[in-house]
Amino acid sequence: MAVLxxxxxxxxIEDKEILKGVNLTMKTGEIHAIMGPNGTGKSTLAAAIxxxxxxxxxxxEVLLDGENLLxxxxxxxxxxxxxxAVQYPSEIAGITNAEFMRAAIxxxxxxxxxxxxxxxxxxxxxxxxxLDMDEEMAERYLxxxxxxxxxxxxxxxxxxxxxxxxxxxxxxxxxxxxxxLQVVSKGVNQMRGExxxxxxxxxxxxxxxxxxxxxVHIMMDGRVVKTGGAELAQQLEAExxxxxxxxxxxxxxxDED
Amino acid sequence: xxxxxxxYVEHMDALQAFSRGLQEPEWMLQLRLEALKxxxxxxxxxxxxxxxxxxxLWQVPNLTGAPAPLSIDPYEYIEDKAxxxxxxxTGNDTVIETLPESLKExxxxxxDLHTALREHPELVKExxxxxxxxxxxxxxxxxxxxxxxxxxxxxxxxxxxxxDPLEAVFIQNSLVEDSFVKHxxxxxxxxxxxxxxxxFLTKGDKKNAANIMVEVIAKAGAQVxxxxxxxxxxxxTVYFHRKGYTHRDxxxxxxxxxxxxxxxxxxxxxxxxxxxxxxDLKAVGISNGRQTQVIxxxxxxxxxxxxxxxxxxxxxLDSATLTFNGIGHIIKGxxxxxxxxxxxxxxxxxxxxxxxxPILLIxxxxxxxxxxxxxxxxxxxxxxxxxxxxxxxxxxxxxxxxGFLGAVIQAIPLKGVRDELVETIERKLTxx
Numbered sequence: 221m222a223v224l225x226x227x228x229x230x231x232x233i234e235d236k237e238i239l240k241g242v243n244l245t246m247k248t249g250e251i252h253a254i255m256g257p258n259g260t261g262k263s264t265l266a267a268a269i270x271x272x273x274x275x276x277x278x279x280x281e282v283l284l285d286g287e288n289l290l291x292x293x294x295x296x297x298x299x300x301x302x303x304x305a306v307q308y309p310s311e312i313a314g315i316t317n318a319e320f321m322r323a324a325i326x327x328x329x330x331x332x333x334x335x336x337x338x339x340x341x342x343x344x345x346x347x348x349x350x351l352d353m354d355e356e357m358a359e360r361y362l363x364x365x366x367x368x369x370x371x372x373x374x375x376x377x378x379x380x381x382x383x384x385x386x387x388x389x390x391x392x393x394x395x396x397x398x399x400x401l402q403v404v405s406k407g408v409n410q411m412r413g414e415x416x417x418x419x420x421x422x423x424x425x426x427x428x429x430x431x432x433x434x435x436v437h438i439m440m441d442g443r444v445v446k447t448g449g450a451e452l453a454q455q456l457e458a459e460x461x462x463x464x465x466x467x468x469x470x471x472x473x474x475d476e477d
Numbered sequence: 478x479x480x481x482x483x484x485y486v487e488h489m490d491a492l493q494a495f496s497r498g499l500q501e502p503e504w505m506l507q508l509r510l511e512a513l514k515x516x517x518x519x520x521x522x523x524x525x526x527x528x529x530x531x532x533x534l535w536q537v538p539n540l541t542g543a544p545a546p547l548s549i550d551p552y553e554y555i556e557d558k559a560x561x562x563x564x565x566x567t568g569n570d571t572v573i574e575t576l577p578e579s580l581k582e583x584x585x586x587x588x589d590l591h592t593a594l595r596e597h598p599e600l601v602k603e604x605x606x607x608x609x610x611x612x613x614x615x616x617x618x619x620x621x622x623x624x625x626x627x628x629x630x631x632x633x634x635x636x637x638x639x640x641d642p643l644e645a646v647f648i649q650n651s652l653v654e655d656s657f658v659k660h661x662x663x664x665x666x667x668x669x670x671x672x673x674x675x676x677f678l679t680k681g682d683k684k685n686a687a688n689i690m691v692e693v694i695a696k697a698g699a700q701v702x703x704x705x706x707x708x709x710x711x712x713x714t715v716y717f718h719r720k721g722y723t724h725r726d727x728x729x730x731x732x733x734x735x736x737x738x739x740x741x742x743x744x745x746x747x748x749x750x751x752x753x754x755x756x757d758l759k760a761v762g763i764s765n766g767r768q769t770q771v772i773x774x775x776x777x778x779x780x781x782x783x784x785x786x787x788x789x790x791x792x793x794l795d796s797a798t799l800t801f802n803g804i805g806h807i808i809k810g811x812x813x814x815x816x817x818x819x820x821x822x823x824x825x826x827x828x829x830x831x832x833x834x835p836i837l838l839i840x841x842x843x844x845x846x847x848x849x850x851x852x853x854x855x856x857x858x859x860x861x862x863x864x865x866x867x868x869x870x871x872x873x874x875x876x877x878x879x880g881f882l883g884a885v886i887q888a889i890p891l892k893g894v895r896d897e898l899v900e901t902i903e904r905k906l907t908x909x
Binding site: 270271273293294295297298299303304309310312313314315319320321323324327328361362378382426 | 496856857858859861862863864865866867868869872873876877879880881882883884887
């Protein structure tokens, strides 16, 4: 079993503090959801864990089995077992999707143990079929000209190919229709198991109808303000963030409905 | 200039002996001597954004005619392939020359220049430095005409269409000190159609100059697809001049990988003379270490409805320099001509110096022309995305480079050339 601990994490972008002390612990075998209104720091949390160059961590630790990820480079964090699926992945012309995924898989393997072409293709075919993806997507350039839905499926495809220990899914559900949502959920549910943990960041409860979380965290104003079971998401759906703000007696302005 | 007055004419006797030793026809000797007299008074060509007066390009080659004391095994660089049309030269020597019987029967000539001078003197005389490149254009062309020490001649007869490419491999012998003054003459007769694939390499690390000229003549309706991967060595200072001349409705398409390791000027020019003729130039370049490479692509539209495209992408690492000059020139009277170009440079290091310099010179009204140019750095967001999947920085950079050059490489029609280019890029990136 692996453990991911986020301890008192503070992070800022261009000197504006976004994360103001996030604490969260998760283990493999668990699915956690983070919900919260827009602009509350959910995506910043994901980016800070992965090491996005625009974010500066000013305080705190992110420990993976006791090792501080924040001291590692982005690629080392990934190889340590963390994966981040994002809403708007980069489009890179000239590199095919397949080539990119092979490089990602091989980066985790020893020089004399690279994945064979056959093994890679078999795995790729299987995972693409699961996600209802057209075969030609493998030979297209990385995310180039992909629709929003295709990009998100492609992020989940990478998740299935790389098989990380912990996957953070950053609003992977936004803008997806029900069919696509089901496909994406199918992918995540297939990963579910002893050796895998996931932190699902979402704005809406909708995705959680398909991927039932073990733990739900509510984030507001750069902090986790409440943690509970799957029922917390339902409560939120019924009462909205406003009700929660009142319940917790928080002094927070919500910049949305 | 580093050269003194009358420095070159001193070599007149030696040059005469050299030409006789090679059993050259009288006209060739006269062409050499005429050029020799002009070298001192001519200036080197102006290359935009480059000062190269101190480059060691002017060493007179060995004129004794004695064979090089050290020779090269060509199979270090090539595979043994039966039944291909291929010429391999190491230094000044032709070491492999194969041409399928079927092509010989049809009249294809593919042989070293001096053999062609003996066996097909009229054809060579008609084409050699008469129309495409002329000896008196500048100091470099005159130097070349005077001291050319080996070369290749390719002739494809009228209406002949070849499916398999003709291959040429030139290995500069830098085990010894000697200037490499190579001439490639390609004569595509009316309505012929073929692929020519060329490779330049260096063996050894002596500091040598190379002065390489390629002339391509495309007669009416001929279609020449010319591909090259240049990989001359770190101690070779090179002036490459490839130039095409199109007659009516002819096409010359160039695909060139500029992957040398030393300082290089690469001049790729096409004169679109015949109405309806066209040229498409695709070039990719990588500069690394401390080298400077300048790629000077120049398409001149003379004829009506001529079409010239320049498409070049390059990558710079370390403290190297890479410059793309793209020159599209439409001459007065070339109605409905079209000149397009795109030059892009990607810099991967703070010390890299890059330039993409588009120049459009248009002297006619009824034309279309366009250009795009950029010099930029790798997008940190792209690097982050690749690395967030576990890919190490160096490998991620390699992917970005391949992707950036891929836009040009994918547009190259021959798969063999595309693969060769990708391999060469990998090699160049791993041997810093």
